[in-house]
Amino acid sequence: xxxxxxxxxxxxxxxxxxxxxxxxxxxxxxxxxxxxxxxxxxxxxxxxxxxxxxxxxxxxxxxxxxxxxxxxxxxxxxxxxxxxxxxxxxxxxxxxxxxxxxxxxxxxxxxxxxxxxxxxxxxxxxxxxxxxxxxxxxxxxxxxxxxxxxxxxxxxxxxxxxxxxxxxxxxxxxxxxxxxxxxxxxxxxxxxxxxxxxxxxxxxxxxxxxxxxxxxxxxxxxxxxxxxxxxxxxxxxxxxxxxxxxxxxxxxxxxxxxxxxxxxxxxxxxxxxxxxxxxxxxxxxxxxxxxxxxxxx
Amino acid sequence: xxxxxxxxxxxxxxxxxxxxxxxxxxxxxxxxxxxxxxxxxxxxxxxxxxxxxxxxxxxxxxxxxxxxxxxxxxxxxxxxxxxxxxxxxxxxxxxxxxxxxxxxxxxxxxxxxxxxxxxxxxxxxxxxxxxxxxxxxxxxxxxxxxxxxxxxxxxxxxxxxxxxxxxxxxxxxxxxxxxxxxxxxxxxxxxxxxxxxxxxxxxxxxxxxxxxxxxxxxxxxxxxxxxxxxxxxxxxxxxxxxxxxxxxxxxxxxxxxxxxxxxxxxxxxxxxxxxxxxxxxxxxxxxxxxxxxx
Numbered sequence: 001x002x003x004x005x006x007x008x009x010x011x012x013x014x015x016x017x018x019x020x021x022x023x024x025x026x027x028x029x030x031x032x033x034x035x036x037x038x039x040x041x042x043x044x045x046x047x048x049x050x051x052x053x054x055x056x057x058x059x060x061x062x063x064x065x066x067x068x069x070x071x072x073x074x075x076x077x078x079x080x081x082x083x084x085x086x087x088x089x090x091x092x093x094x095x096x097x098x099x100x101x102x103x104x105x106x107x108x109x110x111x112x113x114x115x116x117x118x119x120x121x122x123x124x125x126x127x128x129x130x131x132x133x134x135x136x137x138x139x140x141x142x143x144x145x146x147x148x149x150x151x152x153x154x155x156x157x158x159x160x161x162x163x164x165x166x167x168x169x170x171x172x173x174x175x176x177x178x179x180x181x182x183x184x185x186x187x188x189x190x191x192x193x194x195x196x197x198x199x200x201x202x203x204x205x206x207x208x209x210x211x212x213x214x215x216x217x218x219x220x221x222x223x224x225x226x227x228x229x230x231x232x233x234x235x236x237x238x239x240x241x242x243x244x245x246x247x248x249x250x251x252x253x254x255x256x257x258x259x260x261x262x263x264x265x266x267x268x269x270x271x272x273x274x275x276x277x278x279x280x281x282x283x284x285x286x287x288x289x290x291x292x293x294x295x296x297x
Numbered sequence: 298x299x300x301x302x303x304x305x306x307x308x309x310x311x312x313x314x315x316x317x318x319x320x321x322x323x324x325x326x327x328x329x330x331x332x333x334x335x336x337x338x339x340x341x342x343x344x345x346x347x348x349x350x351x352x353x354x355x356x357x358x359x360x361x362x363x364x365x366x367x368x369x370x371x372x373x374x375x376x377x378x379x380x381x382x383x384x385x386x387x388x389x390x391x392x393x394x395x396x397x398x399x400x401x402x403x404x405x406x407x408x409x410x411x412x413x414x415x416x417x418x419x420x421x422x423x424x425x426x427x428x429x430x431x432x433x434x435x436x437x438x439x440x441x442x443x444x445x446x447x448x449x450x451x452x453x454x455x456x457x458x459x460x461x462x463x464x465x466x467x468x469x470x471x472x473x474x475x476x477x478x479x480x481x482x483x484x485x486x487x488x489x490x491x492x493x494x495x496x497x498x499x500x501x502x503x504x505x506x507x508x509x510x511x512x513x514x515x516x517x518x519x520x521x522x523x524x525x526x527x528x529x530x531x532x533x534x535x536x537x538x539x540x541x542x543x544x545x546x547x548x549x550x551x552x553x554x555x556x557x558x559x560x561x562x563x564x565x566x567x568x569x570x571x572x573x574x575x576x577x578x579x580x581x582x583x584x585x586x587x588x589x590x591x
Contacts, residue, residue: 007406009480010399017396018411020449024431025418031427041433093318096307102319108577109323115569117509119531123562124329127336127350134332137348166325185301192303231512235531249425256426257516269424277421 035267041260048263055267065268067243068251069226075247076225078161084221086165087172088214092206094173095180110170118231121167125159126150150236153244160232175213183209215290223283226276248272330566337361337559344556361560370522370529371561377441378508378525382568385445385507390500392450393458398484400455401462402470418452425516432517443517444525448506454499461495462488494579501576508568526565 004011035055037048059065090110097103113121128134129149136146149155187205196204230249237245242254248268256265307315332350338361339347339354365371396415400408423431428447437443465488473483489496511527518524521532 003404003406007402007480010402010405011407013395013481013484014399014407014411017392017450017455018414020392020446021414021418023435024428024447024449025423026414027431028423028427029421031430032424034426034430090322093315096315106319106323108574109326111577112570112573113326115505115509115573116566117511117527119509119511119527120562120566123530123558124333127333127559128329134350137350140348170326189301189303234512253425257429262426266424266426269426273421273424280420 032266032270032273034263035270037263039262039266041262051263055264056271058264059268059271064242064246065251068246068248071245072226072228072247072249075157075160075228076221078157079164079228080218080221080225082161083164083169084218086169088176088210090169091173091176091180095177107170110173112170113167114171116167118167118229118235121163122232122235125163125166129159151239153240156236156240156244160228160236163232164229175217176210179210179213180206212290216287219283219287219290220280223280224276225279226272333559333562333566337556337563339556341556361556362564365557365560365564371526371564373522374524374526374529375564377523378527378565381441381444381525382504382507385448386500386504388445389449389451389454389503389507390496393455393499393503394484394489394496396450397455397458398462398488401459401465402480403467415452415455429516438517439519439523440517441523444507444510444513447513447517448510451503451506454502458492458495458499461492465491497576498579501572504572505569508565526561530561530565 034045034048036050036052037045038051038054039045039048094103094106097106116124126133130136130151133150136148139146149159183206187209188201191201191205226248228247228249230247230253233245233247233250234253237250242250246254249272252265252269252272255261255268259265332352335351335354336344338357338359339351340356340358340360343355344351366375396411399405400412400415402408432438432443432447437446469487469491470483473487478486509527511525511531514524514528515531518528521528524532
């Protein structure tokens with residue numbers, strides 16, 4: 001109690017944010033209860049009937065759910081393979097530049113798209129790659145076949161990865177650049193004196209220096225594999241159809257909020273959340289094993 | 298950074314390759330923005346004549362902007378976006394700074410429990426459906442507050458700010474204490490003036506996320522007349538719907554791509570592009586110090 005008397009002002013300062021977390025995070029957590037109800041908004045929590053695990057059983061027998069899960073994992077996998085190395089390559093390129101001015105200019109340009117909303121990013125891609133866009137205008141002018149990349153379901157997954165690269169490649173390079181700065185210059189110097197060329201310096205000095213951060217980011221991405229940018233998918237779902245664009249998050253939204261199947265959607269959301277929590281927990285354990293600090297201590 | 302002595306000067310082909318790569322990267326990032334801005338500044342006839350898009354307008358006209366800002370749906374949506382962004386950022390910063398400050402003080406009463414409470418939300422973010430139920434139950438549906446309160450404090454921003462505050466030498470606190478300053482006075486007079494970089498960066502993160510968000514509006518505001526600019530934009534960029542504005546709709550339907558739609562895109566983009574250069578230089582310093590210490 002003496003600590004409370006001493007810290008009363010600090011405790012007072014904590015109240016607004018703590019209230020926020022209690023209401024909007026922990027209150028919402030309690031709301032997951034409706035996953036076990038046949039929830040009817042009109043009847044409310046107490047009036048809706050208890051159905052036990054029926055919603056989960058229905059979910060496991062629902063091909064649409066599994067299709068969404070498969071799409072999610074596929075898109076996450078593609079991002080891991082194609083999006084993940086891009087910021088690293090960009091960071092290596094930027095780091096190798098001798099001139100400060102050029103590097104800072106390019107950095108300012110490539111960080112910018114991170115701050116552009118998904119609505120605008122999708123609009124930009126439509127303007128450039130869509131049926132009446134810049135690319136088709138160019139192809140048409142030169143008598144070539146036009147292609148509609150935006151409305152094409154089979155091109156959707158690569159398109160999604162390309163959008164993520166455009167938006168976040170530069171931003172993602174910040175962390176690699178910071179790691180590159182921390183590599184001891186003397187290591188490069190002694191390697192060079194020992195006759196190591198560019199490739200061997202990269203293999204034996206740069207890469208070992210980056211190994212911890214690469215391992216950490218891969219693990220974190222694996223832990224996050226069931227989340228693929230909800231807004232990005234939601235925005236383009238209508239143009240290519242749910243077959244190609246339905247991921248777990250959009251599945252939950254359209255089943256619950258749009259179709260009113262609240263209990264079932266909450267069950268799917270809870271399932272995704274639980275798997276995600278386990279994955280993040282495991283990923284963090286592995287990160288600790290590798291001697292990294294992980295996202296929490 | 299100058300080239301260290303051991304590093305040989307890159308050969309001309311390598312230099313050329315690097316230069317070309319960098320130029321391509323810069324073009325890929327900037328060209329779409331240029332096309333959108335140019336198209337919004339070109340007259341409708343020119344846009345139609347050139348097949349829907351313009352790289353460099355022959356005649357610059359602000360007609361599209363005048364039309365969009367002449368008091369219809371987009372004007373209203375812009376006002377909503379500005380208000381939500383300003384009020385939301387102020388409240389978010391206030392709540393984040395206060396909690397981060399309290400949690401940065403070693404051995405504060407309840408500090409460990411609160412920190413765990415916050416960190417657990419990283420592990421298990423609330424889903425869409427339960428989040429909706431909370432907003433519904435406290436009566437925020439169809440209120441502008443639904444765009445602010447459910448995203449009031451971001452745990453990542455909080456951790457970044459706490460990390461920065463922890464880097465402030467504890468001698469400063471002790472000295473201020475001896476001089477008789479209370480915790481709140483220390484925050485306002487000593488900690489905040491030393492933390493301009495991190496406050497600027499976290500403030501930018503909040504402002505950008507408020508300005509850019511469209512989904513909460515679609516989810517929580519049934520009345521589309523209340524929508525912010527990004528929600529209005531998504532409705533006709535992605536759904537192909539026309540603006541509800543009679544005057545704007547008439548012009549927009551004549552030709553699908555469209556200086557007016559691009560004017561709305563630019564309008565939604567402008568604040569980001571304007572604020573960005575001022576805060577950009579704080580990124581690495583403000584974010585990395587906090588994130589690494591986490």
